[in-house]
Amino acid sequence: MPSFDIVSEINLAEADNAVQNVMREIATRYDFKGSKSKVEFADGVVTIHADDDLKLKQLREILQGHMQKRGIEPGSLDYQKPEPAAGQAVRQTVRLKQGINKELAKKIVKAIKDEKFKTQVAIQGEALRVSGKKKDDLQAVIAFVKGLGVEQPLQFKNFRD
Structure with missing residues (x-):
């Protein structure tokens, strides 16, 4: 029958590669010069650390673009509510929907x-x-x-x- x-399913190796590409892009972009912004990936969760809400929005767009280039569709990214960190800094977690x-x-x-x-x-x-x-x-x-x-x-x- x-x-x-x-x-x-999501290929986690491709997601990790996309996060590494985002970090490389942040290091070379002029608008992130001197910024403490970073993106981390561990256990199917991407954590975005940004200096302010504007940089957070830019990082989300960069991340989404790199994920799409790696074959991970935007619908599989589950953005959580942004949390305030030290000072004006903000942190946001993005869960990758599996299953x-x-x-x-x-x-x-x-x-x-x-x-x-x-x-x-x-x-x-x-x-x-x-x-x-x-x-x-x-x-x-x-x-x-x-x-x-x-x-x-x-x-x-x-x-x-």
Whole structure:
């Protein structure tokens, strides 16, 4: 029986490379000269340290651009609320969304079942397994899920015939 998995994964090595590129860009940019701004990456969390709100906004834009160049979509970045640090400095954490959470999984399963495709959908941890009798049915489900407009980027893997 043909099947495939719907997942949401991020290559953490690419995310680390993007953060390193941001640090290199900060070191060479004139508007960050003499600034204590920096970006750190550890355990799937990016921490942005900036001198003020303006530099924080610029760092977010630079980070997002470098992440996109590395194949990490903006929808997978979860910006937390900025926190004040010493003086006027601000700090913001950015979590990288890995896996499909329960609410989103239930929403996708419900949408697929409402369309009455001839497939079965099962939630398996942080992934969804879709199986059906025909390859064409599975391809229709893939096209349908792509058209749902889910903000979190989804990948379709392990297509088995």
